[in-house]
Amino acid sequence: xxxxxxxxxxxxxxxxxxxxxxxxxxxxxxxxxxxxxxxxxxxxxxxxxxxxxxxxxxxxxxxxxxxxxxxxxxxxxxxxxxxxxxxxxxxxxxxxxxxxxxxxxxxxxxx
Amino acid sequence: xxxxxxxxxxxxxxxxxxxxxxxxxxxxxxxxxxxxxxxxxxxxxxxxxxxxxxxxxxxxxxxxxxxxxxxxxxxxxxxxxxxxxxxxxxxxxxxxxxxxxxxxxxxxxxxxxx
Numbered sequence: 123x124x125x126x127x128x129x130x131x132x133x134x135x136x137x138x139x140x141x142x143x144x145x146x147x148x149x150x151x152x153x154x155x156x157x158x159x160x161x162x163x164x165x166x167x168x169x170x171x172x173x174x175x176x177x178x179x180x181x182x183x184x185x186x187x188x189x190x191x192x193x194x195x196x197x198x199x200x201x202x203x204x205x206x207x208x209x210x211x212x213x214x215x216x217x218x219x220x221x222x223x224x225x226x227x228x229x230x231x232x233x
Numbered sequence: 234x235x236x237x238x239x240x241x242x243x244x245x246x247x248x249x250x251x252x253x254x255x256x257x258x259x260x261x262x263x264x265x266x267x268x269x270x271x272x273x274x275x276x277x278x279x280x281x282x283x284x285x286x287x288x289x290x291x292x293x294x295x296x297x298x299x300x301x302x303x304x305x306x307x308x309x310x311x312x313x314x315x316x317x318x319x320x321x322x323x324x325x326x327x328x329x330x331x332x333x334x335x336x337x338x339x340x341x342x343x344x345x346x347x
Binding site (some may be wrong): 123170180 | 234252269275276277279280282321329330331332333334335336337338339340
């Protein structure tokens, strides 16, 4: 398995601002993904973070709102742009080889 | 796209009894079915998975069964213990485990009564 860390672990932000979440894996993984989990709910895939190229977004998620970078095989960032209270959620990154492992999540509150 | 249904949403069992959580999926192209355990304030932890070329897999007190014809898979936990209390999620993907993102069920809150 892989150990995945995220920074920050939580944040409280004002509407209209942006937050960048970092995801670091302790060893190389084939794929990295970003998910959103609203409190008490299930996980929804936002996008696949592709190394060195544009991320692949799921229906309902767009690059302007959730820009993603993956400069190498162990690191990715997700930015939540122009935030509104509806963006309050837990954002999780995952990495995979044969199985998919998750980070601890970033709990975001937008006021 | 894929749709995963999970039941029940809440399951309360006596310590030492067995617990069964069931999921169905919609896309016959799905070939990888993991189960995750999520404790409060933590990320999901992979507990067991099964691929479409296998009908059953067991790891100590945990087992998963897959019925491809019915598009149905289940998690079985035997001899439940208080530390089994958590939210359990099933998921499905078409990428064999590593290549594609996961579609999750809505989760089951498992409560182990002492």
